[in-house]
Amino acid sequence: MVVGEQxxxxxxxxxxxxxxxxxxxxxKQMNKNLDYLDELESEAIYILxxxxxxxxxxxxxxxxxxxxxxxxHLALKAFRPGKFPFPLVHxxxxxxxxxxxxxxxxLAFKLEEKLIVRNVEDTIKKKQLQDAKGKFPSxxxxxxxxxxxxxxxxxFDACIxxxxxxEEKARAKERIFSIRDEFGQWNPKLQxxxxxxxxxxxxxxGENVRVFPISxxxxxxxxxxxxxxxxxxxxxxxxxxxECVVTGSGQLxxxxxxLSLDDxxxxxxxxxxxxxxxxxxxxxxxxxxxxxxxxxxxxxxxARISERGATRLDDKVSEAAMEDRKKGGYF
Amino acid sequence: MKLLRFFTAGNVDDGKSxxxxxxxxxxxxxxxxxxxxxxxxxxxRGSDTEIDLAMLTDxxxxxxxxxxxxxxxxxxxxxxxxxxxxxxxxxxxxxxRNMFTGASSAELAIILIDARNGITDQTKRHSILSSxxxxxxxxxxxxxxxxxxxxxxxxNELENTYTIFAKQIGLKKIxxxxxxxxxxxxxxxxxxxxxxxxxPTLLEFLETVExxxxxxxxxxxxxxxxxxxxxxxELHDYRGFSGKVLSGSxxxxxxxxxxxxxxxxxxxxxxxxxxxxxxxxxxxPIVLHLKDDIDISRGNSIVSLNNxxxxxxxxxxxxxxxxxxxxxxxxxxxxxxxxxxxxAVIKEVVSKIDIHSFTELESDGSxxxxxxxxxxxRTSEIxxxxxxxxxxxxxxxxxxxxxxxxxxxxxxx
Numbered sequence: 001m002v003v004g005e006q007x008x009x010x011x012x013x014x015x016x017x018x019x020x021x022x023x024x025x026x027x028k029q030m031n032k033n034l035d036y037l038d039e040l041e042s043e044a045i046y047i048l049x050x051x052x053x054x055x056x057x058x059x060x061x062x063x064x065x066x067x068x069x070x071x072x073h074l075a076l077k078a079f080r081p082g083k084f085p086f087p088l089v090h091x092x093x094x095x096x097x098x099x100x101x102x103x104x105x106x107l108a109f110k111l112e113e114k115l116i117v118r119n120v121e122d123t124i125k126k127k128q129l130q131d132a133k134g135k136f137p138s139x140x141x142x143x144x145x146x147x148x149x150x151x152x153x154x155x156f157d158a159c160i161x162x163x164x165x166x167e168e169k170a171r172a173k174e175r176i177f178s179i180r181d182e183f184g185q186w187n188p189k190l191q192x193x194x195x196x197x198x199x200x201x202x203x204x205x206g207e208n209v210r211v212f213p214i215s216x217x218x219x220x221x222x223x224x225x226x227x228x229x230x231x232x233x234x235x236x237x238x239x240x241x242x243e244c245v246v247t248g249s250g251q252l253x254x255x256x257x258x259l260s261l262d263d264x265x266x267x268x269x270x271x272x273x274x275x276x277x278x279x280x281x282x283x284x285x286x287x288x289x290x291x292x293x294x295x296x297x298x299x300x301x302x303a304r305i306s307e308r309g310a311t312r313l314d315d316k317v318s319e320a321a322m323e324d325r326k327k328g329g330y331f
Numbered sequence: 332m333k334l335l336r337f338f339t340a341g342n343v344d345d346g347k348s349x350x351x352x353x354x355x356x357x358x359x360x361x362x363x364x365x366x367x368x369x370x371x372x373x374x375x376r377g378s379d380t381e382i383d384l385a386m387l388t389d390x391x392x393x394x395x396x397x398x399x400x401x402x403x404x405x406x407x408x409x410x411x412x413x414x415x416x417x418x419x420x421x422x423x424x425x426x427x428r429n430m431f432t433g434a435s436s437a438e439l440a441i442i443l444i445d446a447r448n449g450i451t452d453q454t455k456r457h458s459i460l461s462s463x464x465x466x467x468x469x470x471x472x473x474x475x476x477x478x479x480x481x482x483x484x485x486x487n488e489l490e491n492t493y494t495i496f497a498k499q500i501g502l503k504k505i506x507x508x509x510x511x512x513x514x515x516x517x518x519x520x521x522x523x524x525x526x527x528x529x530x531p532t533l534l535e536f537l538e539t540v541e542x543x544x545x546x547x548x549x550x551x552x553x554x555x556x557x558x559x560x561x562x563x564x565e566l567h568d569y570r571g572f573s574g575k576v577l578s579g580s581x582x583x584x585x586x587x588x589x590x591x592x593x594x595x596x597x598x599x600x601x602x603x604x605x606x607x608x609x610x611x612x613x614x615x616p617i618v619l620h621l622k623d624d625i626d627i628s629r630g631n632s633i634v635s636l637n638n639x640x641x642x643x644x645x646x647x648x649x650x651x652x653x654x655x656x657x658x659x660x661x662x663x664x665x666x667x668x669x670x671x672x673x674x675a676v677i678k679e680v681v682s683k684i685d686i687h688s689f690t691e692l693e694s695d696g697s698x699x700x701x702x703x704x705x706x707x708x709r710t711s712e713i714x715x716x717x718x719x720x721x722x723x724x725x726x727x728x729x730x731x732x733x734x735x736x737x738x739x740x741x742x743x744x
Contacts, residue, residue: 035332035333036332036333036334036413036414038614039334039614040334041616042575042614042615042616045575045616046556046575046616049556049557049573049574049616050556050670052556052557053556053557053629053670076604077604077616078573078616079557079559079573080604080605081559081561081566081569081605082559082560082561082569082571083561085557165405165407166406166407172404172405172406173403173404173405192737192738193428193429193431193432193653193729193738193741194432194738195431195432195435195436195727195729195738195741196435196436196669196723196724196727197577197669197724198667198668198669198727198728198729200667200729200731200736200738202665202731202736203736204735204736215405216405216407216416218407218409220409221414
């Protein structure tokens, strides 16, 4: 079991009680140095409203990570006092952090917005798929099947996601409105040109669009925004004590029931936090004492390792790992 | 701290990607793991410098293998002064289409010239395109100065020749910087080899160049993106028009005109994030409430009474054809300008613009990929617009093929 889980839960509940979903005061003087965030925010809200205006059945893909939490916050700014013109959709791999799942449920409950959850576990059973194997089994690839199924089940024509262009080389080339064929595939060589503030969301039957409103944000922008807007996050983003196993490449992976560990594995208890939120099986923690957002911002400013490089085991496979997964329908 | 969006243009071998790589690298914006990966990759491909900086922007497998840039790549970096968004556009075959794309959101263009080759046809084309697209600033980087012995004479000659050319094609604000992207002279660090140059380095220039907010003082323009109607018990009558201020500003109590219907009303309330504000400026994501109950839908404009936009069903525009499939006369199209969309047809290809000489040629009525032409467009609904030189936001549009749904052209009015 995760060390200090009780303490974490308590911390989490106190944090949750502090969440205010009322609009914060729009105060431009608060921090002059962050006024570029207004521009990024305005762009993202514009894109969200374009989705609402152009599509019949959009959805917001919610992972419980900081980027999709920002999207929800931006959607509040775009559509309140109205309801979101889309449900929140979560693909649960079964390997998620419990803290993130609790956050997800509480958020949807507090906002009174519709949440659709589909489990990779069910897809594996239904389609008789081979479950992820190995020491650190990643269901990242399997997630795509569930995603495509849920798109088909509800007939979603646009799926909003929190991907950013600074995350990865292939993402740097992706459009804000990214067209996917009926197999969910991305074709990097046949992308529509995207000009000015004009987003072409016209699609043929069977196709759908992935929309990335925070494409132009960097990791630091996201944290500065979270700070400015006082957005609450799952507790695993902040320092906590955790039992971890050291991987071959020296990364820290929290000990959990999905890993197949043996006597040779080195287990340590450290003060860690997560820089990204993915599966427990393939998202590494980083050693950190960052207790609040300011600590995190300072840490990122000093960090010399990229976000995905520090925390994702799945991108290390090959130079074009992300490009290949995207072509295959991955987010 | 402000945001500056710029794009780079140059020939295939002028060292664009290297220049951007250098900017990111020397301003400490490249993470160590990415550098490590690059070092190994550069070595395995036999690159002669320690790391091939161009590989920082070449994101797709085919690009890395062939050493070319296929598509527009966006890169981000921040200094203590500014946050930058770079659109790195390819220099080869589809350059016109990609340059249009990269330039559409940019406030500044960097044009690279190889000091050894001087002003080439490509340089001219990029400059002419920058002129057509009304770039507020153009910075000419005379690159590869290390290969011409950092010669002041060569630099001065190029500056003079280009200045004359720029005048001919109507470029306004131009600056020149002698650089070596490969070695790093005058990109981030001032060159010790070119003491004759006393101007700013490229980064210093980018950090301090004045970003024009001309659109902020222009006429008030707003298009409805989405109508917010909660339809709950408490908010039964709430009907807010959401969108962003495209130019100018809006005030509470201001009299406005709804276009194309032409009805007049008054602004009752402006909201940003559910907070009422008295005035909203450029780019603000607002929700407008009007005094009168008027039927307004997505794509309609709400504008100030003075300085009215133009309203037509027949427009002349300069368009760049962007589709692999050539234009077919009579082809059914959709015209989209921000959130406004209408059926449209190109009635006539008036002339073709030769981007080598910046002259209008007689058209044979055809348009293929990368062609820039003047066309006459007929729309099914009235389009409300301003000329592009006055307002980039309301003077631009795209054309969509109704059959394939592809974006086939970008146009300016």
